[in-house]
Amino acid sequence: MSVFGQNCTACDITVSDNSSDLNLAAANQTVCITGNFTFTRGISFNNYATVICIDETVTFNPAYQNGIASTEYNLYGSWNMNNGNICGNCTINNYGTLSNFSAIDGTLNHFSTIPISVTNLNINSNGVLNIGDNSVFNVTGAMTNNNEIILGGTLNVSGSFTNNSDGEIENNGSISVGGAFSNNGDMCSSTCGEVTVGGSFVNNGGAGLGYDTNSNSNCGELSVCVNGGTVNNGVIGNQVTQNCPLLPCPPPTPLALDTLVLQVQQQGEQLYFKWQATQNLPRGGLFLIEESADGQNFKPIFRQPFIDTDQKDCQWHYPNPRFSKAYYRLSFASSLGVKPLSWAWATFYSPSQPPFSLFPNPTEDILKLQFADNTLLLQAFQIEILGAQGRAYRQIKAADLAQVSDNQIVINVGFLPAGLYFLRFQNATQNYILSFIKK
Structure with a gap:
């Protein structure tokens, strides 16, 4: 069950047991895997891109334990990868429990409040690890990054951490390294990132801490605490604060x-x-x-x-x-x-396309309805201007219009506050709705 209390929806195919193979006959389908079981049957996606939603607990046979290329996974339940790797060209959006993997070749978006814990981790040349703002990722051994880490939450590495020359880290959360931290790439922050190193920190030649070596510019505020000494042969940006204990980052702005x-x-x-x-x-x-x-x-x-x-x-x-x-x-x-x-x-909701166009949209003062001919204009009709929450601001009937020229109705909306509105056109047999924005 998802940490958000949500389940898989909008399923094109549902798999609830191990009774048959999973085959796709069309692209862009959503496959929902529900229930608690081990899936050992065959999977054939025929090179179709698809979405797999995992609702509860599933274990795949070894052929599919790493995931399937060109596939996006929405994990609301639990998936044990049996010491596999997250496959290349696939994406896992984790809102539940993901466990037992040692490398990332595709993209892992960890959005769950349930921490992920692995022993050792390699992020390979095309791998991406994205840790959500309120999520925790634990590595109890060593970790190496060869591509990209996007951090909003917390990354804890008990052993050593190496950010290689192709490695990029966007740190808007907190990184804690128990051993040595060797930085050969760039670490930046768009808000305020925190770094705590229990061992030594070495910023090697060509590397940037709070500094983008590609653009040769500062790239954000970082608060850094190193307990085992710092060696800097690279560049440390002037927005980096080195202090133990850490100087705390400011709290985020509440959402309106x-x-x-x-x-x-x-x-x-x-x-x-x-x-x-x-x-x-x-x-x-x-x-x-x-x-x-x-x-x-x-x-x-x-x-x-x-x-x-x-x-x-x-x-x-x-x-x-x-x-x-x-x-x-x-x-x-x-x-x-x-x-x-x-x-x-x-x-x-009206079940067919309106036979008129609405412009300009957005508008500041007037709204025009352009009809292809005068067929509807010769009948009794009513036009309503409705607010986003259903309030009626204005009603216009055919009898209210003294003259319609060029099959066009012009309506003054300059009195409306800025926002989203709906125009409804009704006659005895038809009902059409279009939205417009008042600037």
Whole structure:
């Protein structure tokens, strides 16, 4: 069970026992593996990219214990990799329990509040280890990085740690090394990273601590404590503070309710969601699109891992809306819980494409409805301007319009506060909805 209390959803294929092989006949399918069992049957993805969601506890036979290339895994349950490696060109988003591996050739996004503990770890030339803001990764032996570490939470290495020349570390959390730390690459921080070394710290020639040797510039604030002495043959940036005990980093800024701007628009018979973060979010969480029939009781219908702080523009389409009128909001789930980060938008679903265009969008003062001909304009109709939460701001009937020229209706919206709105066009047999933004 996920630390967020969530399970696999939107499954194209569900595997709940070991009774048959797993074969894909199409690309971009979601395979949900539920239940507690060992899967020893064959797997054939036919080179299709896919998503595997693991709901509870699964053990794969040796042929698949490392994962499968071109596959994304969402792990809400438990996966014992039997001393394997995380495969190249695959991604594991861990929200549960991942154990018993010694190397990373693909991408591991560790977002769980349950710590990962391994004996020794090599991050190989294409490997990426991303540790979420509230997550802990423990290495009880030695660790070597040959590519990339993105750190928001805590990395504890009991033995020695080597960051080789191709290794890059983005440290926005805390690194603790019990033995010696040899740095041959770069370590940067976009906020304030902490480093504690029990043994010696050697910053070798060509390496940068708080300094990007590629751009020859400082690359963030780091607070460093070395108990066994420091040897610097590289470059230490002028925003690096060396002090024991560590000088603490400032606490993060709380997230505001309007951190995420959400738009919902119908295209054909699908709803399209677009959202944009207005400030940086903690790495290692989930975007949740939640749906409600009454605007009060919400359930998640879509989840997307939040991996990179630059990931600010996102979208998703909803192929089969369940309600003709529904409320949607965007939330953000982390190990600290689920927090709504947008207001609830009321959406009125209409089952076909409107026969008119709406522009300019965004607008400051006027909104134009352009029809292909006057067929609908000769009938009785009503236009409503609705707020994001369903409030009616204006109603216009056909009889209210003295004259319509060039098959175009012009509406004054300059009185509206800035925000997201919906325009609904209704007649005796049709109902169309489009959204627009008032600047």
